[in-house]
Amino acid sequence: MKIRNQKLVFLAVIDGKFNFQFYPEMYGGRPGSIASFSFRLLLAELPMHCGKPKESLTKLFNMLATIRQMLGNLKQGLCEDGNPMKISDSDRADSLRLWNGREVRVMHSIINCALALKDYELAMELLGQLCERDGAPKHALLSALGRLHLQLGDISGAEVCFSEAAEVKGGPPGVRELVDRGLLSILNNMGVCLLYGGHLKEAIAVLESAIASNPVHALHESLLLNLCTLYDMESSKGRMKKFALLRQISRYQADAPTTILEKLYG
CATH class of the missing domain: 1.25.40.10 (Tetratricopeptide repeat domain)
Structure with missing residues (x-):
């Protein structure tokens, strides 16, 4: 009851x-x-x-x-x-x-x-x-x-x-x-994880989308170095893509670190 x-x-x-x-x-x-x-x-x-x-x-x-x-x-x-x-x-x-x-x-x-x-x-x-x-x-x-x-x-x-x-x-x-x-910064880490998972194109797409959505803040040394490395691994056309990155840096930043310039011209 x-x-x-x-x-x-x-x-x-x-x-x-x-x-x-x-x-x-x-x-x-x-x-x-x-x-x-x-x-x-x-x-x-x-x-x-x-x-x-x-x-x-x-x-x-x-x-x-x-x-x-x-x-x-x-x-x-x-x-x-x-x-x-x-x-x-x-x-x-x-x-x-x-x-x-x-x-x-x-x-x-x-x-x-x-x-x-x-x-x-x-x-x-x-x-x-x-x-x-x-x-x-x-x-x-x-x-x-x-x-x-x-x-x-x-x-x-x-x-x-x-x-x-x-x-x-x-x-x-x-x-x-x-x-x-x-x-x-997690998009940069996602790109690295995708690379180690064998998804090179997807890794490049993630980093490129980060730059496209917010170039002023995304064009930092760590992300650029990773993206340049991915371009070199992708194909012989990576040099042209790196030149496009260089144009973006000149547009949104006054200067770039020496390590980035060496990577872009390498």
Whole structure:
């Protein structure tokens, strides 16, 4: 009987029927649901972890809409549920802080769900909204936005976000900045891995695409040396391709290291 009662209570909470109003002798007529915010958020996120991200996305957006309605009520001088009952300014300020924090938490969950669905546009839009909020951790958010650009293959966009993140943080680079720099350089490492895997043409294509997407930052010594070596291994036409690289260097950089020039003219 005890297990059955617990199951009924659990189903009642899911259905939103298990409210404080049902127990006036215990809660003195307090309004609202006994189900905590964390519990409701867990219920919304569970389908995503069970291979049903679309179901989670719908539930999370419903939660977000409810939270924003409550914030709107508070800003209009009402209670969270729209009741015109007066509350003190300090209580109203506390409620606004609480529900603003919950709004941010649900937005983070929606971003994770959007990434699971490969809806990068939605994820980028929400990250941008979070960056614009007062008191937001812009350094971490801009870094996350840059990594999202990298997933899309937008190296130049990622570089802009990482630069802004470093500017916001200030001071010497930390672990996050070093990881961001490593992610920007990962295409060079991919080219080397492809070469050792016997995929010479694919390795060349990866490095060439990196230069084409962001020549100002991609034309650095390590990548150029690797690409020149790959050109030499590819065919006798590698010299012509190296000359094309030399033209790009002269266009985007004032000078090139001696080792690069020796490799290009070699």
